[in-house]
Amino acid sequence: MPNQTVLDICSAPGSKSFTIAQHMQNEGEIYAFDLYEHKLKLINESAKRLGITIIKTALQDGAIKNDNIKMADRVLCDVPCSGLGIIRRKPEIKYKNEEDFKDLPQIQYSILENAASYVKSGGYLIYSTCTTNKKENEEVVNKFLSQNNSFKPLQLSLNISKIENNKDTMITLLPHINECDGFFIAALQKSGDVIE
Secondary structure, three states: OOOEEEEEOOOOOOHHHHHHHHHOOOOEEEEEEEOOHHHHHHHHHHHHHHOOOOEEEEEOOOOOOOOOOOOEEEEEEEOOOOOHHHOOOOHHHHHOOHHHHOOHHHHHHHHHHHHHOOEEEEEEEEEEEOOOOOOOOHHHHHHHHHHOOOEEEOOOOOOOOOOEEEOOOEEEEOHHHHOOOOEEEEEEEEOOOOOO
């Protein structure tokens, strides 16, 4: 929606922020954060090329609280993950050791919990990954909900046939069924008056 404040916590390469800016009709504020300066530079260059003026980038670890970050109407938390959902585009992932992924759920949870601290009352928090691993998906979200009673899951509906619905509040897209990369999406709302 135009004129809102949106945070993209793990923004590189920036395509999510660009899409959000289009839906906002380039009106409002989008803060795109990432751990790496060179990735932020690419986001800035692409935003300029696309004529997007509402994206501001900053170097920021998504798991570390920053009191200078303003509260937002929407917070997108597309966390680092094992990438198992994009294995057909990056087949080298299948050669990684399972041990390489064991710490990811805790990192993801830390990022999600920190991201939640920036959501205004009535605002929305989106958690997503490009993996199909339930430990990185449903288990992270369920743990967060069990420890943060000011958030509730929202029912999701995507105009895609053959979705594996997880109670309709968490959606997993599977390559062999949905003919796309594997993704997981959960939407949560913070208690308070709904922000349209």
